[in-house]
Amino acid sequence: MTQTRPSARQPDQMRPVSFERHYTRHAEGSVLVSFGHTRVLCTASVDDRSPPWLRGTGEGWVTAEYSMLPRATHTRSAREVVKGAPGGRTHEIQRLIGRALRAVVDRRALGERQIILDCDVLQADGGTRTAAITGAYVALVDATRKMLKNKMIAKDPIHGQVAAVSVGIWKSIPVLDLDYAEDSDCETDMNVVLNDGMGFIELQGTAEGHAFRQDELDVMLTLARKGATELHAAQREALSRD
Amino acid sequence: MTQTRPSARQPDQMRPVSFERHYTRHAEGSVLVSFGHTRVLCTASVDDRSPPWLRGTGEGWVTAEYSMLPRATHTRSAREVVKGAPGGRTHEIQRLIGRALRAVVDRRALGERQIILDCDVLQADGGTRTAAITGAYVALVDATRKMLKNKMIAKDPIHGQVAAVSVGIWKSIPVLDLDYAEDSDCETDMNVVLNDGMGFIELQGTAEGHAFRQDELDVMLTLARKGATELHAAQREALSRD
Amino acid sequence: MTQTRPSARQPDQMRPVSFERHYTRHAEGSVLVSFGHTRVLCTASVDDRSPPWLRGTGEGWVTAEYSMLPRATHTRSAREVVKGAPGGRTHEIQRLIGRALRAVVDRRALGERQIILDCDVLQADGGTRTAAITGAYVALVDATRKMLKNKMIAKDPIHGQVAAVSVGIWKSIPVLDLDYAEDSDCETDMNVVLNDGMGFIELQGTAEGHAFRQDELDVMLTLARKGATELHAAQREALSRD
Amino acid sequence: MTQTRPSARQPDQMRPVSFERHYTRHAEGSVLVSFGHTRVLCTASVDDRSPPWLRGTGEGWVTAEYSMLPRATHTRSAREVVKGAPGGRTHEIQRLIGRALRAVVDRRALGERQIILDCDVLQADGGTRTAAITGAYVALVDATRKMLKNKMIAKDPIHGQVAAVSVGIWKSIPVLDLDYAEDSDCETDMNVVLNDGMGFIELQGTAEGHAFRQDELDVMLTLARKGATELHAAQREALSRD
């Protein structure tokens, strides 16, 4: 008999997802994204200076920074500034967010500018990086709309839609969108970044317990496509308002 | 003729103040405090280990950390972790918050524990340190109530109430609770931390333009007392709910 | 007509692979692994102290550190110590190596010890992380053999075999084991860590150009299995000598 | 009956104050200031480059750095360089010194130059920051006199006089100029920076024990004015020599 997920969800059921746009006043894009109890504030800031290695190329850049507030988690974690440098996990996640978002941006249309996506986790319950990518996309679109409106750029630099979701194998059951309780106890954990043509932008799977087989991979990727399709729809719905 | 404040407030009028308790799930105390557009998330985390220099004394400690999200401000500021260490302003503010809150805590009643007050500015519009102190007080009370309820401590360690407010001289007018526009343009800026007996816990005044006189100081302190009285009432009201 | 790879290899052809065991004298395991011109010195050091979080659990740990000599590359890169901290790429790679090797280790059989795998790239020509994982496995086996011989441990802690290989899509052709010239110019790049049961331990794919489709993924994973099979055979051959 | 201060001074009595000008050879201004046993070497260095944010504005800058020699204190303190960064207290003090001195400088008359005030405590016995401000003023005047003499500047940029003094409440007695023994044991500690028109430039009061009342504040400020008047006279006397 199959076990019930701690969250009581069906194996292929996402947590409730919401986007609160214009969450803060100053950023060009500012979105509070929630995947269940996971809440990430994603802001998009337009910077007139592109990074040094792009000067004179006519191309822009999109980069991301990721951080958790100290008490976003069950027990308080020390601020990274106190330790003097971002840890390995932080580096890995912000590099992933940056790559994912650059995959849908025409960097030439941006001009020599940089958009910085700050993803700050206010509350963590698993899936912070997938929520961050999914929310940062909405913040990025808001920022580019503002740039178009202000005639800062002439052409929409966003040429696709991107969302991310986690899948895994929990107690031998392939499941979609793991929360913290499930993630702590799963055998395989995979983060999948998909565009709206169901093309893979990034695939990162790790066997925590036993190595996973090709057939398990296939089931997980089917779940990931289902989740991403729902997230793409939710993003479009959020962006259609106001 | 007197000039009108950018915020159109009366010289002795505070911005709307609100406290959203239980803003996040994991912290023992978690309060989103707003002073107008300034919004600071204050969490209180109970740590079973007191700092090394208090081991064996039977006394506890209360400390604070303060940070701004990169895009809390009009233009994005680099994260301090990227620079490798907190800046001077951050150190100054978090030391101030810690001192202010310790002034109303019976550290012996805490036992050998530490309460860490994290004050993270989500949106800045002037007065972030006064909002942080005022909000951290509410988070601290929530945390100590939980400790009492859980029998972690036997006696309420909070023996007073504390709030902070800024006053200043703007275009020769003494004003209460400066927002960013007023603060950028004022001649004197003073942060006042007051307990509910109207005793001064901390007084920090800086002449930005001309040096201020004793009579100007007296008017500013009268305004500060008015503001603190309102803040103390708002704290009590917030803490009386649920 | 299909294009020829810069290396003139067939799409499914690995570079020549070799393992030089006992390359240095002091380490418990010391292997110079070559994947073509890529040369990585992998040493395994046994440390009697396990990491703090494992004290008292009876379990050991396997961790990895990765670095490039400054002139391993075409142009010299600054040492990370000069910048003050390892960069994001270094963190990502050393975390990957550690996870990959831990997947084949019975940490209880190690006892409360740590094995540190240092992977230092002497010469880089693409695929340094896959060479590092593949070579570190051989160094790890040498170290555990020495521990068994010295009666430091009673039971062989290695319960599987692990190797890593890169696959990618270069000019629309799925190819195996990308060298630097191919990697710089490919559309998709995937690192696959496989055990000797052809189970996936880690899968990390990134679309550099267009997003990749499920059918492209399938072809790449078939190539990865072919490469890993050859690497596992080469590891066994190397370990059968002496 | 009133208690006697550890220093056997009257409540309103300063320690002996002295200024040794031209204490070292190389700096444009170099003053060893003593407040009793507290001895601070204050040097003023003229730097032809103003800070980046002032380039092109025609204005100069005055900044301060503060440090204690490791054995300036009763027990040796580790050098801050060993810890990697200046601590919070150091930041706070050097920011205070800089603000205090800028309050009497016409930054336009300086031109695009920077004067750096280094305040290094050779021996500490309480009141190092007030001694530093008071001594740095003398070093600053010496440096600007040299600039005028060398025709580097045409107009005297010093438009006022500044000195700092501590006041506090020790065993319920308001006292002037606390030494280390008194400071360690006082209920309220306040640093006051005053110009020669008795205007407040900075006011920083902290209740260490009970919160202080308005009437206590008033007495302390009266003491501060007395002390500052004496310090201004001593500065003028020192600057009238040679």
Next chain:
Amino acid sequence: MTQTRPSARQPDQMRPVSFERHYTRHAEGSVLVSFGHTRVLCTASVDDRSPPWLRGTGEGWVTAEYSMLPRATHTRSAREVVKGAPGGRTHEIQRLIGRALRAVVDRRALGERQIILDCDVLQADGGTRTAAITGAYVALVDATRKMLKNKMIAKDPIHGQVAAVSVGIWKSIPVLDLDYAEDSDCETDMNVVLNDGMGFIELQGTAEGHAFRQDELDVMLTLARKGATELHAAQREALSRD
């Protein structure tokens, strides 16, 4: 009766010395130097930018960096990047290597370029700094030959030959070229850098046990000249090949 050295060598006998040129592919000069079991990879990298302080002078620079792989030694040492900064010993050695090599370089003939000598110890058995200097000379010559061949420079900038050797007093016997066992147990340790005219470029002697006398110094310097003569011959032989 005289004691036998741990290495069974005569007091005036060097360890076998060898130079493996072109050890790696990318560097302009790349030499693996061995002094017995001590093996150091020395690469010379040509950088088109000279250091800031030489811009506009027409002169170039030669600098060195030195590092040990973590397991070059009997027990593993932590990477310096993990500690955040190179240690004192590293600084001292790389400054020594740089000075020694600059002594035989016509910096004007280099033009405004920098040659960086990276000396990475793969295996340590005493004398790593003397091996590094001796090997770096060969790498430097290879790099300047390539620059001459490529017409990057018109005139050979190398105007002398340099080698380094250690001497010491072990169990009262003056000995040449100490290995690790001898170095750990010696009374005096001296590193001598000599040019091919037997002129001293650097002399660094330290009494570990008793202070050494003038007559002991004289014997040690005679040994050093013998060793350096052999090293100069070996360098010339290596550079005469290919």
Next chain:
Amino acid sequence: MTQTRPSARQPDQMRPVSFERHYTRHAEGSVLVSFGHTRVLCTASVDDRSPPWLRGTGEGWVTAEYSMLPRATHTRSAREVVKGAPGGRTHEIQRLIGRALRAVVDRRALGERQIILDCDVLQADGGTRTAAITGAYVALVDATRKMLKNKMIAKDPIHGQVAAVSVGIWKSIPVLDLDYAEDSDCETDMNVVLNDGMGFIELQGTAEGHAFRQDELDVMLTLARKGATELHAAQREALSRD
């Protein structure tokens, strides 16, 4: 005809040397040493904890830290704390001072304690490291006298006398005790640490211009012995007072 030294001294003439003992109040030993215009404050602090690697051995340690005040020099140098870490030169000098002083200390007689010698340069005019060693010796003796008097130790741990002096070749003339003007312009610079039996404790010679010959070395060492003899006498004289 021979040239006259910038200081107008004879080639074998030292600058005036003085020791001001008890220069500051708190340290167990505190000496302001002057070699002409070079002034270094040397304090000796007794620390009850020996370094970790000596715990349980019954032996103590002597270590040194060296720093320059920012404006000890002609132009201001940035504080090392601002750069985040001590530079290579600082490391080299403080390691040298520590080794020199340990050479005359019976570490067993110290017990498991550490004496920290802080050498802070108030004013620099060449020879700061030789002045530091020579002055630190006097501070160290003062500290051990206090330890003997307080019965902290039973036996005098100082078993010799140590002083340091620089020699060099300036305009082809061997000279003693170089000041800044001479040092900046010399061909060879050598620091010699000698005990009172004229044994060498440390010898560090660097050819800045041409390599130096054995006969030049011999003359320089004769000068060094003359200088050290005078310094030893001056130390004894200073220590005989009070």
